[in-house]
Amino acid sequence: MVHDSTSDISPLLEANRKWAEECIAKDPTYFSKLAGSQAPEFLYIGCSDSRVAPAAIFNMVPGEVFVQRNVGNLVNVKDLNCMSCLEYTIDHLKIKHILVTGHYNCGACKAGLLWHPSTAGVTNLWISDVRDVRDKNAAAFEGLTADEAWDKMVELNVEAQVFNVCASPIVQAAWARGQPLTVHGLVYSPGTGRVKELIKPIKGTDDPSYSLSAKLKQHCSFSDCLKA
Amino acid sequence: MVHDSTSDISPLLEANRKWAEECIAKDPTYFSKLAGSQAPEFLYIGCSDSRVAPAAIFNMVPGEVFVQRNVGNLVNVKDLNCMSCLEYTIDHLKIKHILVTGHYNCGACKAGLLWHPSTAGVTNLWISDVRDVRDKNAAAFEGLTADEAWDKMVELNVEAQVFNVCASPIVQAAWARGQPLTVHGLVYSPGTGRVKELIKPIKGTDDPSYSLSAKLKQHCSFSDCLKA
Amino acid sequence: MVHDSTSDISPLLEANRKWAEECIAKDPTYFSKLAGSQAPEFLYIGCSDSRVAPAAIFNMVPGEVFVQRNVGNLVNVKDLNCMSCLEYTIDHLKIKHILVTGHYNCGACKAGLLWHPSTAGVTNLWISDVRDVRDKNAAAFEGLTADEAWDKMVELNVEAQVFNVCASPIVQAAWARGQPLTVHGLVYSPGTGRVKELIKPIKGTDDPSYSLSAKLKQHCSFSDCLKA
């Protein structure tokens, strides 16, 4: 490889070499036990933002968490990128927990809050789901300052994506066949390094009633409300 | 939060608290300097597999690498999930390097190699791009054992995704306006922790000729080959 | 071509030959004037249902209407299939009218109303947008019989898709630059052959206020409601 100041990543490869050596020095089986296959208990769905590294923030070692990361930690049943993560981890790896994790200071949430819908480019199309969450919750933003609105957008977005996970065919089918699976809604603060729970974990469609579960229950049994 | 043996993630939250405290103990500004915004130099596009944590393997701290992770580290110009990562990092964050990183023992590559196309479910749809890479390179698999074919699939898949990144409108437009941007094709070994370069970095459409660049050049100037 | 009772379409090809001859008998230039290019004034977005043929129901000749047809006449800004129809007709062909046309007895709307979200298959993923429209308008279904609910679902779905067209970046950008473009919401009755208008045509974001326009206006100027 030709070394070159603008295109060379040899410092990265060197850092990788040192890291691998240190891991093996601490535990000679650190990597070799992972070569065959993976058996994580967690699926993390989070933002692509460089400040939020899932394995690091939960102090997890390789093999512990399967990861979907996209701009704005969005979950949409028509997005095969994210849905294949759900299906593969639930149907094949039998993970136990899904960690839907947003973060404060999220650029995607700011874009969803403020960008005009006419904005050009694919990012504007992608974050249109954030805009939908915003519109559905317009009342929640009344009287807020710009910073308060941003935090609110981040939190409402996590709730909406938790709902999308829970309402997805894959999770619905898992719950219907009795597979243990809990969905969590979390938010990370890049300024403190801390994660907090935004909602109570959801273990199924019959989970004790609060706003999100009630909405989910209605979603799953809509036809019952039609006149016989 | 009700503690409960199957749905509780308080050990994760506790691990997060300890991690954040340790980071701050080592450097009191560790998080506070990151609160405002991000300015990473790298976009990492890698697999969702639990054994491959991008920040860890390159020993990077929060803020250094923007991350897209999906099943099989696939890049498709019609996938807004991945394309919004490309656009946001290139047009807004002005990253310098894109690290397309596959890994050996990749379940998505095995599925693309072996699953029958009639397989039900969204993962089978998602990994159809791997199957296309396989079909295009059928000759490369002749005479290989199953394990050799799996490694070959992983490597050919990285090359194909590097091509997809380079051929995308976003990267093409960045190069056309002279923005410095290098695309790398890497592969990680879960069994050793080591990353290696599969192809020479690509810095533009006029990069010195080898197979991938030649293919890219033809892709970008096809109409020149039509009779005047 | 081998003729064969189950796979042969020679009756179709024969019907095509007769049709083409009849068209030319009536007007020798019927086809030749169309060979070069198209210049339609209308984009029709309608259901794939076999009972609803757009050119026929408006008695239009070839060249008059550009057509997007999918299951349930759905419009989603993240669906490149439909968005490329919008972009191509608005930016390249400069069409004047978009006819979002639903129909009663629509199987997609029935599915969106009644299918359980856990249903397997891609159609269930695709019609999840109908389910979202249903959930947003839950109150409108209270006390309705199953047939009334089906009709209501069809109508609410048309309104929602008209909104999606109007809120799309492509239409927003066209209106912003003053390009004349009117969006219509129609419904067809397979049992009578008649089309009716469900909403007043929308010619821009400042259209006289009724529910859909008000919602659109708020969508486009949300940030104005945040506290300064």
Place this chain on the structure above:
Amino acid sequence: MVHDSTSDISPLLEANRKWAEECIAKDPTYFSKLAGSQAPEFLYIGCSDSRVAPAAIFNMVPGEVFVQRNVGNLVNVKDLNCMSCLEYTIDHLKIKHILVTGHYNCGACKAGLLWHPSTAGVTNLWISDVRDVRDKNAAAFEGLTADEAWDKMVELNVEAQVFNVCASPIVQAAWARGQPLTVHGLVYSPGTGRVKELIKPIKGTDDPSYSLSAKLKQHCSFSDCLKA
């Protein structure tokens, strides 16, 4: 409805009224027999182009053909818009024939042939599949004039989309369970009104060997070529 020279579609509604009356005058049951449900034998997958109206060109009446129309008559297993048409017609309506129909003078094929990959907008993303077909068949374009290349692009595109239909999980599963289903590749000439068959109909994976079937067979049994 306010009548207005730029936004009014009352001439369309009037044309619809006359058409419906004429249909009923010729056959009083023309519409009423269709009100309940549809039972078409054909799925037509064609271009959105205004010059190609599927029911008209085959002289079909309402109820005979289920229709997917998009820019360039493209079929991609990751496109839920088109895949839901395949699934709904094959699994629910049990159609017998799929008519993949391209047309000469196709703007999408011209764009796939000539647009630079850096072109902005969603249409350029959408037609990237045409560009892939072009690249795979680069040798077929050598020495052709621009018009010959355009015709060739149209034909190769139909073949590629027929392959995509045949290789899709939905069609593969239908054939595997013995459901009768034939896939056709056709091309329409806007300048003459005539349809012609480009390939022999495909009735299954074991269809007599020619280029497309051989490719399909390899696609479905790739793992057989790996060394035991």
